[in-house]
Amino acid sequence: MQWDIFCRVIDNFGDIGVCWRLGADLGRRGEQVRLWVDDPSALAWMAPDGAPGVDVCVWAQATPLPDPGDVVVEAFGCELPPAFVERMARRQPPPAWINLEYLSAEDYVERSHGLPSPQFSGPGAGLRKHFFYPGFSERTGGLIREPGLIEARLAFDRDAWLAQQGYARRTDEQVVSLFCYDNAALPALLAHLTETPTLMLVTPGLAAAQVARLLGLTPQPGGGADSGLLRLGWLPPLPQAQFDRLLWACDFNFVRGEDSFVRAQWAGQPFVWQIYPQGDGAHEIKLEAFLDRFLRHAEPGVGERIRGLWRAWNGMAPGLGPWPPADAWRSAVKSWRDALLAQPDLGSQLLGFVRQTG
Numbered sequence: 116m117q118w119d120i121f122c123r124v125i126d127n128f129g130d131i132g133v134c135w136r137l138g139a140d141l142g143r144r145g146e147q148v149r150l151w152v153d154d155p156s157a158l159a160w161m162a163p164d165g166a167p168g169v170d171v172c173v174w175a176q177a178t179p180l181p182d183p184g185d186v187v188v189e190a191f192g193c194e195l196p197p198a199f200v201e202r203m204a205r206r207q208p209p210p211a212w213i214n215l216e217y218l219s220a221e222d223y224v225e226r227s228h229g230l231p232s233p234q235f236s237g238p239g240a241g242l243r244k245h246f247f248y249p250g251f252s253e254r255t256g257g258l259i260r261e262p263g264l265i266e267a268r269l270a271f272d273r274d275a276w277l278a279q280q281g282y283a284r285r286t287d288e289q290v291v292s293l294f295c296y297d298n299a300a301l302p303a304l305l306a307h308l309t310e311t312p313t314l315m316l317v318t319p320g321l322a323a324a325q326v327a328r329l330l331g332l333t334p335q336p337g338g339g340a341d342s343g344l345l346r347l348g349w350l351p352p353l354p355q356a357q358f359d360r361l362l363w364a365c366d367f368n369f370v371r372g373e374d375s376f377v378r379a380q381w382a383g384q385p386f387v388w389q390i391y392p393q394g395d396g397a398h399e400i401k402l403e404a405f406l407d408r409f410l411r412h413a414e415p416g417v418g419e420r421i422r423g424l425w426r427a428w429n430g431m432a433p434g435l436g437p438w439p440p441a442d443a444w445r446s447a448v449k450s451w452r453d454a455l456l457a458q459p460d461l462g463s464q465l466l467g468f469v470r471q472t473g
């Protein structure tokens with residue numbers, strides 16, 4: 116099928132990160148994808164080699180758009196150009212029109228996933244748009260998990276990968292990745308990590324700027340610095356496939372937003388999520404909703420510590436609290452990952468949904 120995926124970059128890298136993952140997943144499954152994005156600049160480092168079947172197209176106001184394909188995906192309610200919607204309404208048969216929503220573990224997702232939204236007026240009159248919600252249960256659209264991902268994860272040699280990046284692991288060193296927004300708990304984390312031999316791989320941008328400021332350092336991609344028992348490595352922006360490997364290589368991952376949060380779950384290592392902050396505090400409910408599902412896989416004492424650490428990392432509690440025991444934390448993540456692996460992935464579900472509704 117021919118797909119048109121529309122994406123508007125609001126801020127950060129999550130919008131294009133998710134749309135690229137989806138487009139590349141569909142392309143590798145033999146679909147033809149046009150990815151329309153208003154600002155494709157991040158793809159230069161995120162996806163320097165492109166993907167089979169995927170054409171990246173700049174979506175500007177003046178861009179002449181071709182005839183709509185078989186499926187039109189409007190990512191995160193990005194609002195399609197009315198003239199294009201009009202052509203969708205005239206196409207025979209009309210394209211499947213999917214509104215791909217943000218990821219949440221809240222219960223409303225199960226109620227809303229797959230619902231139709233018939234268009235009674237406007238340029239799309241006569242069309243039916245469908246809401247497609249990613250999620251963590253059988254009654255949602257699932258999570259992006261391209262074929263072969265887990266096999267590659269299981270065959271991964273972390274020491275070889277770290278050495279290739281110029282950060283060979285020293286004996287007894289734990290390895291931590293850091294990808295975060297502005298974070299008031301970062302000083303407490305750095306203080307905690309200086310007590311144990313640690314290699315912390317810091318992503319460029321907000322994470323590197325804060326660590327550098329707190330420790331009085333200048334980040335140099337590919338370079339490093341020491342602070343007590345903490346060894347720092349400043350990362351360059353990595354292609355998505357290498358970013359995944361970073362998460363596979365680390366004992367603990369600090370991730371954020373949506374896509375890196377999902378990839379940390381596939382990595383199967385203990386992780387801490389900094390949720391995208393919303394002014395009205397809605398993110399706190401969203402964070403707790405995820406913890407409620409995930410921590411069913413943890414022993415109660417361990418779950419409490421994980422929840423405490425996550426709350427502190429998200430500014431919902433002071434201090435970091437006691438660090439969860441690593442082995443029990445890892446078992447909980449693996450058990451959660453096993454449960455997710457038993458569910459169909461988002462790409463397969465979306466293909467099935469479109470065939471059924473089309």
Ligand SMILES: Cc1cn([C@H]2C[C@H](O)[C@@H](COP(=O)(O)OP(=O)(O)O[C@H]3O[C@@H](C)[C@H](O)[C@@H](O)[C@H]3O)O2)c(=O)[nH]c1=O
Binds near residue numbers: 129318352
């Ligand atoms: C640091 C790094 C990230 N990445 C990728 C991984 C992800 O695809 C992407 C980061 O996206 P996220 O993890 O979702 O975090 P983000 O904070 O960048 O994106 C956020 O954007 C907001 C607008 C949304 O509302 C949020 O829900 C969220 O998606 O960048 C790399 O490929 N290489 C890198 O080196």
